[in-house]
Amino acid sequence: MRLLHTYHFRDGFTLVELLVTLAVFTFVIGIIYATYSMGIFMWKTTETKLWTVQEARMSLERIIRESRGAKQGSVKIVSSGFEFENIEGEKISFEKSGDRILRKVNNTGNNIVATNVKDFKIESAGTSYRVEIVFNNDYTVSGIFTPRNK
Numbered sequence: 001m002r003l004l005h006t007y008h009f010r011d012g013f014t015l016v017e018l019l020v021t022l023a024v025f026t027f028v029i030g031i032i033y034a035t036y037s038m039g040i041f042m043w044k045t046t047e048t049k050l051w052t053v054q055e056a057r058m059s060l061e062r063i064i065r066e067s068r069g070a071k072q073g074s075v076k077i078v079s080s081g082f083e084f085e086n087i088e089g090e091k092i093s094f095e096k097s098g099d100r101i102l103r104k105v106n107n108t109g110n111n112i113v114a115t116n117v118k119d120f121k122i123e124s125a126g127t128s129y130r131v132e133i134v135f136n137n138d139y140t141v142s143g144i145f146t147p148r149n150k
Contacts, residue, residue, distance in 0.1 A: 056141040059114035063094055063131055070147040075129060082122045096120040
């Protein structure tokens with residue numbers, strides 16, 4: 001009689017193979033999650049910066065555009081901002097209140113021009129005026145205007 005050798009191959013994984021595969025899979029998923037989280041964080045940071053820059057430019061443009069319509073010699077610098085009289089005889093003021101810049105007409109109304117403001121300055125430079133706005137995240141915008149109406 002001949003002896004037949006039959007080999008039975010085991011199908012499946014050993015415990016060590018399973019643990020190594022699980023460790024590699026966890027490592028790959030961790031790298032993917034970290035990359036995704038970093039991307040989301042950078043996107044939010046960039047979006048916040050862009051919003052601040054846009055608000056800063058729009059605020060400064062509004063202040064300068066309206067201030068150009070001031071009567072010459074009517075611009076008065078006060079502690080929290082400045083005021084002037086326009087061609088229609090309205091007294092318009094821009095002043096910092098808390099972390100906002102407010103616009104008032106004849107000392108009434110509180111139209112918000114800018115938010116998250118750290119500092120608001122105006123300086124006289126001969127017949128022109130220099131306006132500077134510093135925002136809470138240390139972004140600064142500045143511009144110069146000259147009253148055009150007599």
